[in-house]
Amino acid sequence: MATDRTRAAILNAAEQLYAERGFSDVTLRDIVAAANVNLAAVNYHFGSKDELIAELFVTRSIATNRERLKELKAAEDEGRGRAPIEAVLRSLVGPTLRGCLGPDRERATAARFMIRASIEAVPPIRKIRNREISHLRRFAAAMGRSLPDVAEVDIYWGLHFALAMAHQTIRDGERLDKLSGGLCDLDDVDAVIARVVTAATLALTARRTGAAGAKAQRA
Template sequence: MAQKDTVKNILNAAEELFSERGFAETSLRNITTKAGVNLAAVNYHFGSKKSLIQAVFARFLGPFSESLQEALAELQQRLNGEAPDMQELLMLLSHTALKAGHDSPRRLGIFMRLLGLAYTQGQGHLRRFLQKEYGAVFRTYMALVTAATPDLSDEDRFWRIHFSLGATVFTLSGAESLTAMAAHDLGKASDIAQVVDKLIPFLASGLNAPQQTV
């Protein structure tokens, strides 16, 4: 097996198993069995389980962050100092994610499950890695989100962003099941892009809702 194919098989196996079982519950032996390689191949190409976890995220986030950076630069130039629209920002982010996932509900769903696990499982090394590698582009995005929601306090914005992230992870990680349910209950087929288009106005409304005063 060529080295390129070996690396791809290991990443594919790790991606699926991590998303199904979690990081701690998936052993390197599980991954090598599914990938059809030996443990030495994992150690040679990745060095450790932590590095393999980071590589799984980098495979998606590398092209995603590059595309997002380009899209944000174009948006900032078009805005020319004006405040952005929250729904436009969400559309930009979602369309970039779909592009990175090649419009594949399965691949995007797997990544969203992994993202949810990164929040709920103790993977401090992963959060440090993501901050180091992709922090700059997301800080740019968050500055635009702040500009789009000037009436929110930092505290309210924090919670609304994380509530929105939770809704997004839930929806996209289960997109295949949701579209199947919609087809059964509503008699209407839909794809991942259509699901995202329905999700965005919901998220934008939550982020744009007037701040409550106590």
């Protein structure tokens, strides 16, 4: 119990490698080489490769959710229970976008690991991932409080689209950068968040009556 240094080294190396190259391309031998520990240490400390991944995912998942909920609570407290929809959306996509695109390298690794986890959906993660649904439900509820006139189905679509835009921006930002010839600035994280939040807000509010949608059709 004296030194958990080995454990920590494995966790750090694994997270970084998984974030960079994905789960299927990283072997235990890659991890132990990066962590400078013995091969058997992984099984000794974690039991198996899957349990290592699961522990990594659970830890990061809890941290991300806590950060989101903290921002959501702050926004709702400020508005005495009803936060502006933009604030709700920002608390949903902000932490991940800031984590992945921001300058803090340690946070970027953590955030990118979570993106990998949501993309590759390797077995040990798939089992745990259902909890995320209940987490997202709390945001759907908060969005419903912000927009009481919007139908429930539209709330879910808006939540889905917001996550889609944030997610894809992180995952395929490189393509957007190439496509636009560097015109789209991904380093200005706040501007990116604002774009995602604005786009999602428009999708949510325009659907309310259908009039805005029809207007857009004619434009």
